[in-house]
Amino acid sequence: GENVEQHPSTLSVQEGDSAVIKCTYSDSASNYFPWYKQELGKGPQLIIDIRSNVGEKKDQRIAVTLNKTAKHFSLHITETQPEDSAVYFCAADQTGANNLFFGTGTRLTVIP
Amino acid sequence: GAVVSQHPSWVICKSGTSVKIECRSLDFQATTMFWYRQFPKQSLMLMATSNEGSKATYEQGVEKDKFLINHASLTLSTLTVTSAHPEDSSFYICSATRTGRKDYEQYFGPGTRLTVT
Numbered sequence: 001g002e003n004v005e006q007h008p009s010t011l012s013v014q015e016g017d018s019a020v021i022k023c024t025y026s027d028s029a030s031n032y033f034p035w036y037k038q039e040l041g042k043g044p045q046l047i048i049d050i051r052s053n054v055g056e057k058k059d060q061r062i063a064v065t066l067n068k069t070a071k072h073f074s075l076h077i078t079e080t081q082p083e084d085s086a087v088y089f090c091a092a093d094q095t096g097a098n099n100l101f102f103g104t105g106t107r108l109t110v111i112p
Numbered sequence: 113g114a115v116v117s118q119h120p121s122w123v124i125c126k127s128g129t130s131v132k133i134e135c136r137s138l139d140f141q142a143t144t145m146f147w148y149r150q151f152p153k154q155s156l157m158l159m160a161t162s163n164e165g166s167k168a169t170y171e172q173g174v175e176k177d178k179f180l181i182n183h184a185s186l187t188l189s190t191l192t193v194t195s196a197h198p199e200d201s202s203f204y205i206c207s208a209t210r211t212g213r214k215d216y217e218q219y220f221g222p223g224t225r226l227t228v229t
Contacts (some may be wrong), residue, residue, distance in 0.1 A: 042223060043118075044205070044220045045220065049217070098144055098209065100146075100157045100158070104155050105153075105154075
């Protein structure tokens with residue numbers, strides 16, 4: 001089955017700096033890679049996703065890159081703000097398989 | 113669009129009792145719904161996948177007789193924790209995928225915190 005690893009487990013950055021979270025996956029058949037933000041006591045919220053037919057996707061301050069050869073993908077948050085503080089999860093899935101495999105999460109703290 | 117609700121948001125019950133948690137897709141039809149469990153500071157663990165009108169598929173190690181899942185309509189799935197024990201205390205989260213969409217994005221509910229005393 002799929003194994004998704006995520007690093008780092010905790011990350012603290014100064015407000016305005018960039019944050020990068022990295023994930024690796026094991027199953028080459030995976031082709032859908034979403035990122036979720038989870039605030040305390042709430043369910044995960046999809047913030048961006050990428051499919052295997054593209055290498056990069058950007059949405060305002062958030063971007064995701066994918067390297068299928070190396071089986072890793074990364075989340076980049078620029079100009080971080082205190083409200084970006086949360087736990088971020090990466091995941092991998094095979095479109096049509098309906099089976100999301102989650103990473104272990106990264107607790108991001110943005111220091112004002 | 114794509115809003116998923118859960119009820120209740122939190123519940124406290126006594127050991128030995130049963131608790132039912134509802135998951136609803138509010139503005140779309142969901143052929144498939146998922147139930148996850150999350151322990152403090154840990155990742156989400158898939159418990160089961162339910163398809164409307166059929167029996168749920170449980171992940172290895174999840175007791176189907178303890179965690180009863182019913183997906184009776186395209187907008188509602190329920191998880192019943194039977195004869196709950198303190199070790200069942202956890203954060204339970206459901207998600208749903210839109211009927212007819214091929215991208216299989218999962219939309220998550222806000223979660224239900226269960227505490228068994």
